[in-house]
Amino acid sequence: MATICLRITNQDRVGLVLDISQVLARDNINILSMEVSPNIMYLEIESLSPNKYAFIHKQLCLIPQIITVDLISNMPHQEREQQLKAVMDTIGDGILAIDKEEVITHFNPAAEKILSYQSNEVLGKKIKDIFVSEIPLLEALHEGTPYSNCEFVVSTTRGKSHYITSGCPIRDANGITIGAVAVLKAMHDVKELVYSVTKPHINRFADILHVSEKMKHVINLAKLVAKNDSTVLIRGESGTGKELFARSIHMESLRREKIFAPINCAALPDALLESELFGYEDGSFSGAKKGGKSGLFEYANAGTIFLDEIGELSASLQAKLLRVLQDGKIRRIGSNQEISVDVRIIAATHRNLEEMIRKKEFRDDLYYRLNVIPIYIPPLRDRKEDLPLLIESLLLKINHRLKKQVTHLSQPAMSKLMQHDWLGNVRELRNVIERAVSLVSQGEITPEHIMLDQMNLQTASSVLPITNRKLKEVLAEMECHILREAIKTHGTSRQVGNVLGLSHTGVLNRMRKYDLSEKKV
Numbered sequence: 001m002a003t004i005c006l007r008i009t010n011q012d013r014v015g016l017v018l019d020i021s022q023v024l025a026r027d028n029i030n031i032l033s034m035e036v037s038p039n040i041m042y043l044e045i046e047s048l049s050p051n052k053y054a055f056i057h058k059q060l061c062l063i064p065q066i067i068t069v070d071l072i073s074n075m076p077h078q079e080r081e082q083q084l085k086a087v088m089d090t091i092g093d094g095i096l097a098i099d100k101e102e103v104i105t106h107f108n109p110a111a112e113k114i115l116s117y118q119s120n121e122v123l124g125k126k127i128k129d130i131f132v133s134e135i136p137l138l139e140a141l142h143e144g145t146p147y148s149n150c151e152f153v154v155s156t157t158r159g160k161s162h163y164i165t166s167g168c169p170i171r172d173a174n175g176i177t178i179g180a181v182a183v184l185k186a187m188h189d190v191k192e193l194v195y196s197v198t199k200p201h202i203n204r205f206a207d208i209l210h211v212s213e214k215m216k217h218v219i220n221l222a223k224l225v226a227k228n229d230s231t232v233l234i235r236g237e238s239g240t241g242k243e244l245f246a247r248s249i250h251m252e253s254l255r256r257e258k259i260f261a262p263i264n265c266a267a268l269p270d271a272l273l274e275s276e277l278f279g280y281e282d283g284s285f286s287g288a289k290k291g292g293k294s295g296l297f298e299y300a301n302a303g304t305i306f307l308d309e310i311g312e313l314s315a316s317l318q319a320k321l322l323r324v325l326q327d328g329k330i331r332r333i334g335s336n337q338e339i340s341v342d343v344r345i346i347a348a349t350h351r352n353l354e355e356m357i358r359k360k361e362f363r364d365d366l367y368y369r370l371n372v373i374p375i376y377i378p379p380l381r382d383r384k385e386d387l388p389l390l391i392e393s394l395l396l397k398i399n400h401r402l403k404k405q406v407t408h409l410s411q412p413a414m415s416k417l418m419q420h421d422w423l424g425n426v427r428e429l430r431n432v433i434e435r436a437v438s439l440v441s442q443g444e445i446t447p448e449h450i451m452l453d454q455m456n457l458q459t460a461s462s463v464l465p466i467t468n469r470k471l472k473e474v475l476a477e478m479e480c481h482i483l484r485e486a487i488k489t490h491g492t493s494r495q496v497g498n499v500l501g502l503s504h505t506g507v508l509n510r511m512r513k514y515d516l517s518e519k520k521v
Contacts, residue, residue, distance in 0.1 A: 002047035003032055005072045009040055011065040017041070020066075023059045027052070035076055044075050094163070094184030097170070098141060100177065102127050114186045116158040131156055140167045141180040151187070153282070153292050160337070162187040162294065187294065203247045209390055212383035218245075218375060225373045226252035231325065233310075233370045234348040236377035239427030242348040243308060245377060250304040255344060258303030261296045265317075266309035274317055275333055284334025297330045297341045304344045310370065311351035311362060318363045325369040345370070380422040380429065387418060390426065394433045402434075405442040412447045420452055439489065439499055448489055480514040483507075487516065 010016060017036065024031060024045065033044040048056060060069045074082070088095050094111030098104055104127055107119040115130075122130055127137070132155040136147050146168035153162045167182035205219050225232060226249040234242045243262060250260045265273060279295030296305055307313075313321065324330055325345065329338040347370050356362035380386070391409065399406055409417070413436075422428055436449040486496045497507040511517060 003044050004047050004053070005075050006043045006045070006060075007040065007068075007070045007072045008043065008060065009067045009070075011067065012039055013065050016063070016065060019063045020060065023056065023063065027056065029056065033075060033077075042072075042075050092189075094186075095181065096137065096184060097179060097181040098127050098137065099179045100141070102138065102141065104130070105179065106181070111184055114163055114184050115156060115161050117156070129157075135182075136165065137167050137180050137182045140169050140182075141177065144169045144177055203244050204251045205248045208241065208244060208248065209393055210383070210386050211389055212378075212385045214378045214383050215386060218377060222249055222375055223252055225249070225375075227254070229253075229344050230372045231344070231370055232346045232373045232375060234346065234375045234377065236348075236350060237379045237423075237425055238350045239425030240377040240379060241426055242350075242377060243306065245375065246304075246306040246308075246346045246348060249346060250306075250344075253304070253344070255303050259300045260304050260306065261300035262306040262308060263296055264308045266312040270314045270317065273313075274320070277317070278320065278330050278332055280333035281335045284332075292332065292334075295330070295332065297324060297343055298339065300343050301341050302343075304346060307345060307347045309349060309351075310347040311349040311353055311356060315363070318366050322363065322366045322369060325366070380425045384418055387429070388414070390429060391417070391433060394430055395437070398434050398437045402437055404437050404440070406437045406440050406445060407443060409436075409445045410447070413445050413450055416447050416450050416452075439486075441495065441498060476514075479510065480516070483510055483514065483516060487511075 008020070017034075020041070020043070021031065029045050029048070031043060031045055035042040057069050060066060088106065088108040091108060092110055094114045095106055095108040096104065096111050096115075097106035104122050104125055107117070107122050109119075112118055117130065127135070135152070135154055136150060139145055140147065146166075148166045149164055150166070151162075151164055153160055164185045164187065165182050167180060169177045170179040170181055172178050205223060208215070208219060210216065210219070222232075222245055232246075232249060234245055236242050246262070247260060250256060263273075263276060268276060275293070275295065277295050277297060279293050279298055282292045284292070307321075320330075324341070324343075328342065329340050331338050353362050353367055353371075357364045357367055391414075395406060395408070398404070417429075417432070424431070432450065432452060435451050436445045439449045439451075482500070483496070486499060487493070493507045493511060494504050496502070497504045500507070502510075
């Protein structure tokens with residue numbers, strides 16, 4: 001029905017509404033809605049012809065205390081509803097509201113996307129006709145209890161939806177509950193928001209320090225393959241920087257704005273690793289989080305997942321990973337439903353996968369799925385020309401962290417480092433430089449400050465034969481040895497205390513305990 005709206009300004013008096021109603025009733029005009037406030041009245045009536053409107057307008061203006069009668073486009077409550085709808089439509093979070101009869105009254109576009117329904121399909125329907133499983137919004141309605149930031153995986157007649165929700169009852173001026181409203185945020189949006197706020201610095205290829213031709217070749221290859229979505233298998237000894245390369249490949253790819261999710265396959269027990277990778281359903285095992293939990297493959301959807309130490313995967317997890325690589329689908333623990341994921345996989349290992357395949361320890365079909373783009377990072381001993389650049393960078397970082405002022409290495413110290421084989425690669429180099437900086441108050445690092453891991457093992461085995469000896473005796477002998485070497489190097493007990501992080505009194509007490517003195521040493 002076509003309608004028109006009137007705004008009537010007036011001087012308020014008793015009986016004014018009755019007079020207006022009588023004018024309209026005499027011409028059989030129905031009042032569809034009315035809003036009254038001090039000195040102003042709004043009417044919505046059925047549409048009138050121009051002549052009839054002119055007649056009614058004249059009759060209304062003749063009523064005492066009426067000042068003006070004007071046509072307006074909408075009633076105030078209609079304008080408020082339009083403004084509210086405009087606000088709700090622009091909000092990125094889903095808004096779902098129900099009245100006291102559990103009927104859905106508001107359902108914005110974000111809620112449509114999260115719950116896979118159009119508003120015209122749900123408005124005016126009971127919420128239980130849409131949601132198969134229980135939802136907290138009904139508790140807010142019937143018990144009057146608000147809730148905040150609850151994670152839910154709920155079932156609707158269209159499938160399952162995973163979101164974070166907050167809700168509260170709606171009360172009138174008398175405190176009576178007349179409905180409830182919920183705010184929904186899709187779980188993948190929550191994860192991306194958390195990641196954008198908490199993500200660590202993601203390395204780029206420019207952060208990989210090198211001058212050697214071998215590293216230049218590897219970096220150029222990695223940059224080339226980063227642009228596509230092919231699976232990458234990074235090979236190299238422990239400490240060569242495999243995760244650094246994985247992060248750099250991600251940042252060079254088209255997925256750089258999405259999540260990079262690393263996980264060490266050797267660091268977690270098999271059952272825990274499976275739940276971390278694939279997630280689980282509510283009640284799938286004892287201690288499972290209510291509502292279930294998404295795994296890393298869901299978390300990193302549209303991004304990159306880095307599987308370090310891939311050679312440590314059990315046979316069952318190898319089979320599940322193969323399924324992801326083949327079909328792009330995962331299945332949570334305790335679920336029969338498959339979830340499609342779009343994740344680029346970068347794997348890494350220091351183990352000989354080919355030998356593991358021969359021993360039936362690693363699936364050959366998984367190997368070929370992972371080894372699409374193989375990248376081999378050379379060990380530090382094969383690119384020793386990179387040592388000075390790496391050492392310079394490490395000195396800056398360690399000086400800053402330890403609040404030292406060690407400026408450089410002497411030429412003999414550098415020669416000593418260049419002759420070492422670096423079985424632990426960059427990780428070992430970092431330890432050796434930090435150890436040397438710790439032993440120097442300021443100035444330069446000399447050869448006596450360079451304590452290489454291989455030398456330490458030899459010293460420890462010669463100084464500390466532990467056969468048939470108590471731990472207390474072994475520790476005491478090691479402490480005595482460290483003190484003696486520190487006194488030889490630094491000369492005074494006060495300097496020894498600074499290096500070893502002990503008080504001057506603590507050093508003197510230990511020297512008396514082991515009958516050490518600066519002169520004897």
